[in-house]
Amino acid sequence: MTMSPELLLAVREKFHHADSCPYQGPRAFFENAGGSLTLKAAVERTAELMALPDNQGRTNVASQALMEIIAQGRADMKLLFGTSSGEVFIGESGTELLGRLIRNAVLATEDGRVIGSHLEHPATYSACRRWAKVAGRRYEQVPFDDTTTVVGVDHYRPVITPDTAVATIIHASPVTGMHVDVAAIAAEIRAVAPDCFIIVDGIQHAAHGRIDIDDYDVDGYVVSGYKLFSRHNFGVAWVSDRLATAPHDQLDGAPANVWELGTRDTSAYAAFSEVVRYLEWLGAEVTDDDGMEPRELIEQAAVAIRDQEQDLVDAMMWGTGGLPGLGQLDAVHVVGPTTSEHRSGMVSFTIDGHDSLDVVDALNADGVRTHARKRDYYSAGVLEPLGLENCVRASASHYNSRAEVERMLATVNRLAGS
Numbered sequence: 001m002t003m004s005p006e007l008l009l010a011v012r013e014k015f016h017h018a019d020s021c022p023y024q025g026p027r028a029f030f031e032n033a034g035g036s037l038t039l040k041a042a043v044e045r046t047a048e049l050m051a052l053p054d055n056q057g058r059t060n061v062a063s064q065a066l067m068e069i070i071a072q073g074r075a076d077m078k079l080l081f082g083t084s085s086g087e088v089f090i091g092e093s094g095t096e097l098l099g100r101l102i103r104n105a106v107l108a109t110e111d112g113r114v115i116g117s118h119l120e121h122p123a124t125y126s127a128c129r130r131w132a133k134v135a136g137r138r139y140e141q142v143p144f145d146d147t148t149t150v151v152g153v154d155h156y157r158p159v160i161t162p163d164t165a166v167a168t169i170i171h172a173s174p175v176t177g178m179h180v181d182v183a184a185i186a187a188e189i190r191a192v193a194p195d196c197f198i199i200v201d202g203i204q205h206a207a208h209g210r211i212d213i214d215d216y217d218v219d220g221y222v223v224s225g226y227k228l229f230s231r232h233n234f235g236v237a238w239v240s241d242r243l244a245t246a247p248h249d250q251l252d253g254a255p256a257n258v259w260e261l262g263t264r265d266t267s268a269y270a271a272f273s274e275v276v277r278y279l280e281w282l283g284a285e286v287t288d289d290d291g292m293e294p295r296e297l298i299e300q301a302a303v304a305i306r307d308q309e310q311d312l313v314d315a316m317m318w319g320t321g322g323l324p325g326l327g328q329l330d331a332v333h334v335v336g337p338t339t340s341e342h343r344s345g346m347v348s349f350t351i352d353g354h355d356s357l358d359v360v361d362a363l364n365a366d367g368v369r370t371h372a373r374k375r376d377y378y379s380a381g382v383l384e385p386l387g388l389e390n391c392v393r394a395s396a397s398h399y400n401s402r403a404e405v406e407r408m409l410a411t412v413n414r415l416a417g418s
């Protein structure tokens with residue numbers, strides 16, 4: 001079910017700059033894969049806590065309060081991730097955390113190969129390549145399906161061997177917008193290599209669908225604050241109990257399961273808690289049941305987000321406000337199938353006769369924020385197998401509206417000559 005206009009308004013009210021860019025003025029924001037809108041509550045809490053001079057681990061009341069905020073943040077991270085086991089901690093960014101998990105997983109194993117896929121972001125494959133080489137291991141990236149733009153069990157199967165030591169999976173692609181079946185791929189890996197460390201990049205997926213770590217049977221999961229309604233300058237990682245206690249970078253003498261390095265930014269933990277409170281609020285708004293547990297509310301929010309984003313994707317693809325959609329215009333080519341159960345809130349496309357970078361500029365001039373993906377070191381790994389030089393990426397989130405989609409389609413229709 002899609003959100004009522006009143007609820008959508010209430011949702012948008014919770015975020016900064018939903019309607020308008022402080023530099024440009026009114027604009028529709030379809031750059032959510034570049035970073036979501038930021039919750040006002042996350043900004044407020046950040047400012048409040050950043051002003052405090054106190055450090056953690058002291059006996060004074062301010063320090064005690066900070067420790068409680070961090071403990072609450074950790075509990076909220078596990079709640080959102082759908083797990084009660086393992087450890088959660090923050091790092092500099094998603095890239096830094098993926099690199100740290102992969103490095104430590106590779107170096108914690110004696111031998112065995114490292115595997116991943118060509119759908120992955122360089123944050124994952126760069127670390128795999130580097131640390132496999134340093135450790136003298138073989139690294140292999142499996143191809144994805146260039147029609148569905150998804151990677152699955154069948155792609156991984158040929159490279160899974162009993163000596164596979166580390167495997168990586170991207171939960172959703174920030175180029176094609178498709179999510180993959182993490183649990184199925186992980187099960188296939190475990191069946192052949194039960195002790196493999198499986199690390200998942202959840203950075204693109206986290207704002208678009210639920211996370212159920214307890215169901216995945218993996219060892220690492222990473223998200224970024226700014227992609228999940230929070231802010232820049234931190235990512236969150238979860239590690240399984242097994243990976244948590246494997247040898248890893250830490251201070252000599254620290255407890256074996258500690259992954260945090262140095263003094264923590266309490267405001268990042270608090271900002272993440274605000275994201276979880278928001279999702280609980282949204283969950284409560286879309287259900288009649290007053291007695292729901294926090295995790296159930298988060299699951300309800302995930303359903304509402306998925307439904308709302310599907311409606312936005314339908315509007316992008318099949319038109320709205322009397323304008324034809326991306327899937328209907330002869331001059332427009334959508335990346336991946338026009339209909340796919342894997343698509344989560346994003347449509348990438350090209351327009352005949354127009355460089356995608358120019359299309360992004362034209363959309364910007366009309367007050368529609370999108371982004372071009374081109375064959376740079378971020379996206380070449382996905383665009384090359386697809387035979388694309390570049391594409392326009394329109395990435396929606398649940399707070400976008402059909403009116404905003406209409407605004408985007410107006411420009412696209414003009415450029416497509418319809």
Ligand SMILES: Cc1ncc(COP(=O)(O)O)c(C=O)c1O
Nearest residue numbers: 093094095121123174203204224
């Ligand atoms: C799937 C994916 N992985 C990794 C990253 C890198 O995340 P960060 O910017 O937090 O380092 C991104 C950022 O776009 C991403 O979309």
